[in-house]
Amino acid sequence: MNGLTRGSAAIVGAAESDIGAVAANMSPLDLMAQGIHRALADCGLKLSDVDGLFCATTQARTSAMSLCEYLRLPSVYTDSTIVGGSSFEVHVAHAQAALEANLCSVAVIAYGSTQRTVGRRQASAREYNPYETPFRPFLPASAYALAASRHMHEFGTTREQLAEVAVAAREWALLNPVAWEKKPLSIDEVLSARPISYPFTVRDCCLITDGGGAIVMVSAERARDLAKPSVYVLGCGQAITHASISSMPDLTVTGAHQSGAAAYRMAQMRESDIDVLALYDAFTINTILFLEDLGFCPKGEGGRFVSGGRIGPKGSLPVNTNGGGLSYCHPGMYGLFLLIEAVRQLRGECGARQVAQAETALVHGNGGVLSAQATVILGTQATL
Amino acid sequence: MANAATSPLGVYLDYLAKGELAYQFSTEANVAIFYPRVICPITGSDNLEWRTSKGIGTVHATTVVSPQKGEPYNIALIDMDEGFRLMSRVEDIPPLDVRIGMRVQFRVHPAEGDEPPYPVFTPTGAA
Numbered sequence: 001m002n003g004l005t006r007g008s009a010a011i012v013g014a015a016e017s018d019i020g021a022v023a024a025n026m027s028p029l030d031l032m033a034q035g036i037h038r039a040l041a042d043c044g045l046k047l048s049d050v051d052g053l054f055c056a057t058t059q060a061r062t063s064a065m066s067l068c069e070y071l072r073l074p075s076v077y078t079d080s081t082i083v084g085g086s087s088f089e090v091h092v093a094h095a096q097a098a099l100e101a102n103l104c105s106v107a108v109i110a111y112g113s114t115q116r117t118v119g120r121r122q123a124s125a126r127e128y129n130p131y132e133t134p135f136r137p138f139l140p141a142s143a144y145a146l147a148a149s150r151h152m153h154e155f156g157t158t159r160e161q162l163a164e165v166a167v168a169a170r171e172w173a174l175l176n177p178v179a180w181e182k183k184p185l186s187i188d189e190v191l192s193a194r195p196i197s198y199p200f201t202v203r204d205c206c207l208i209t210d211g212g213g214a215i216v217m218v219s220a221e222r223a224r225d226l227a228k229p230s231v232y233v234l235g236c237g238q239a240i241t242h243a244s245i246s247s248m249p250d251l252t253v254t255g256a257h258q259s260g261a262a263a264y265r266m267a268q269m270r271e272s273d274i275d276v277l278a279l280y281d282a283f284t285i286n287t288i289l290f291l292e293d294l295g296f297c298p299k300g301e302g303g304r305f306v307s308g309g310r311i312g313p314k315g316s317l318p319v320n321t322n323g324g325g326l327s328y329c330h331p332g333m334y335g336l337f338l339l340i341e342a343v344r345q346l347r348g349e350c351g352a353r354q355v356a357q358a359e360t361a362l363v364h365g366n367g368g369v370l371s372a373q374a375t376v377i378l379g380t381q382a383t384l
Numbered sequence: 385m386a387n388a389a390t391s392p393l394g395v396y397l398d399y400l401a402k403g404e405l406a407y408q409f410s411t412e413a414n415v416a417i418f419y420p421r422v423i424c425p426i427t428g429s430d431n432l433e434w435r436t437s438k439g440i441g442t443v444h445a446t447t448v449v450s451p452q453k454g455e456p457y458n459i460a461l462i463d464m465d466e467g468f469r470l471m472s473r474v475e476d477i478p479p480l481d482v483r484i485g486m487r488v489q490f491r492v493h494p495a496e497g498d499e500p501p502y503p504v505f506t507p508t509g510a511a
Contacts, residue, residue: 130393131419132471134493134502137459138449145447146461153445153484197459198448198480246461246471247419251445 006266007384009096010223010230013043013216014343019329020180021116022210028059029070031112031212036071039214043226045106047071052104054091056082057112057212058124058332067110077104083240084367085280087111088215088335089374093236095217105218109339112212113331120208124332132244138197141205143245143369144283145197150251151285152199154300159199161303163190165284166203166326168312173323175313175353180207181327203326204284211331215339220384231343232384234360235269235377237262245369252300255373256293256364263362263375264295271295274377275358276345277317278338280366281324287311290364291319294375318355321345335365339376346380359383392420395434400501405439405490407468408432418468439490440465440508448479458482462505476506 015038017031032055040047053067053076060066064080067073079094081087088109095107115123126139137143151157167187173179185203193201223230239255239262242248264270271294279290288302296317297305311319320326322341325334342361344350360383363376392408396419399406408417411433413426423430441464450456458479462472474482488505495501 130500134499135459135471135473136449136457137447137471138451142447142449142459146445146459149447149484150445195448195450195456197450244471246469251461 004093004096004236004266005100006234006268007232008220009099009217010220010232011215011217011339011343011378012223012226012228012230013039013045014340015039015042015213016178016337016340017112017212019178019211019331020209022114024117026114026117026210028057028112028114028212029066031114031210032057032067032110032214033070035112035212035214036108036110039108039216043216043228045216049106050076050108052077052095052098052107054079054095054107054109055111056080056087056091056333059113083372085282085333085335086365086367086372086374087333088339089363089365089376090238092217092233092339092376093238093374096233096236099217099219105222107217108214109217109336110212110214111333111336113333114210115332116208116210120332129244132246140369141200141283142197144285145200146245147248147251147289147370148199148283148285151288154252155303157288157303159191160187161307162199162204162284162288163187164306164309165281165287165311166190168306168309168315169281169320169324169326171312172321172353173327176323176328179323179328180209181323200283206282206325206330206334207327209329209331211329211337213336213340215336215343229347229380231346231378231380233376234379234383235263235265235267236375237266238372238374240372243368243371248370252289254289254293254370256290256375259373259375260294260364263377267377269360269377274360274362276321276342276355276361277319278342278361278363279319280334280338280364281320281326282330282334282366284326286366287319289370290366294362294364313353321350321353321355335367338363338365342378346378392422396420397500399436400492400503401495403492405437405503406434407437407464407466409435416466416468418470435466437464437466437490441488441490441505443474443482443484443486443488444469446474446482446484460505462488470503472503472505474505474507
């Protein structure tokens with residue numbers, strides 16, 4: 001069941017806030033506001049036009065309430081659904097529904113995090129789980145490492161193949177002027193880096209940065225009046241299979257299988273119709289699992305599929321062209337940045353890393369420990 | 385209706401304190417349920433039966449945490465023969481020697497101060 005209408009809404013503005021390491025005492029709300037200011041400027045709309053706020057951060061328990069206060073928007077439609085890093089892909093679907101139902105006309109989706117500045121523990125305190133916490137898993141890394149161990153066992157995936165994902169992300173990052181990482185990375189350097197949770201070294205794990213941003217969504221009708229090319233929401237899907245890794249139904253199959261199928265169905269597309277991919281790469285195994293579960297290669301083949309630089313700038317399938325959570329930016333909940341990069345690719349704004357003739361993008365968000373999966377398929381005017 | 389006299393976690397910990405690994409069984413769905421719950425997620429019924437495991441399982445997945453301070457240690461997911469999975473660690477062997485498919489035996493890590501008891505495992509056949 002999917003009641004949303006293909007192409008009924010569009011992303012018309014997109015911008016990062018400050019990212020990387022932000023000024024002392026900057027707050028998550030400051031970063032949301034900065035992102036909103038820039039995203040509104042990107043599409044030529046004003047703060048007073050905004051009548052829908054969608055937001056999430058781990059650093060404000062009631063983030064929509066805080067953002068309404070900050071922006072003095074007392075009577076807007078709000079939604080602060082939080083399912084981890086994929087919250088923003090879920091917000092796209094919710095915003096599209098709200099736009100279709102005339103609950104709002106200009107929806108902003110915002111995120112902000114200062115986890116690098118305040119420390120990961122303070123930014124995102126772990127809940128006590130009596131069935132896991134006593135064993136001191138280093139979360140989230142250990143959960144993804146358990147999934148990786150199973151993938152290696154069942155399909156012969158190697159640490160070198162995991163490292164290919166990190167190397168491809170780094171090569172893309174070197175083409176992105178605002179990426180955190182600035183130096184080349186080799187497979188050997190990934191393998192010999194500091195161990196975190198076997199089979200992962202620190203180079204298999206996402207960055208720990210500050211950052212935020214916003215996107216602006218309006219109805220397809222309203223989008224036609226705006227200056228820059230609009231990016232249409234063609235398909236959405238989500239699935240939540242578990243919250244803690246010990247309850248994941250199958251460690252080698254994620255809910256991307258369901259969320260992707262729903263998004264393809266709504267978009268009336270299949271994987272061969274997609275020009276550019278943005279996959280939530282919190283850890284190297286993610287990209288492999290999502291390529292499989294979204295149909296780009298058979299289950300178990302992901303490690304071999306990414307080998308030889310296939311998903312890097314010189315490869316045949318462009319994945320995570322901004323450098324990803326592994327090398328560009330990862331403030332804890334990375335999902336908004338996937339959407340920003342997809343919008344820029346579809347508008348042809350990506351400079352040295354621009355994918356030629358990009359008309360469709362698949363954005364896949366991941367939350368928790370492979371828990372909350374949300375897929376959004378975006379397209380240019382030509383795809384409507 | 386009177387409030388429940390016990391909680392799922394409370395009953396589980398009481399079993400552990402006696403040296404037993406308990407789980408729930410849904411007789412209607414004919415399936416083991418873990419972690420313990422108030423209702424069966426398959427049927428929606430509150431008719432869940434407590435059972436105790438024989439304590440034998442198989443390593444399903446494994447990792448080794450390398451903390452910045454202190455020694456590396458194991459984290460594993462164990463599939464118990466009764467058909468439920470839990471997080472634990474395998475002790476008595478080097479953490480990197482824990483292998484998927486390894487048969488393991490339950491024992492209790494006793495309560496220490498405020499920390500309740502929890503289940504850990506050793507390779508079967510080990511002393």
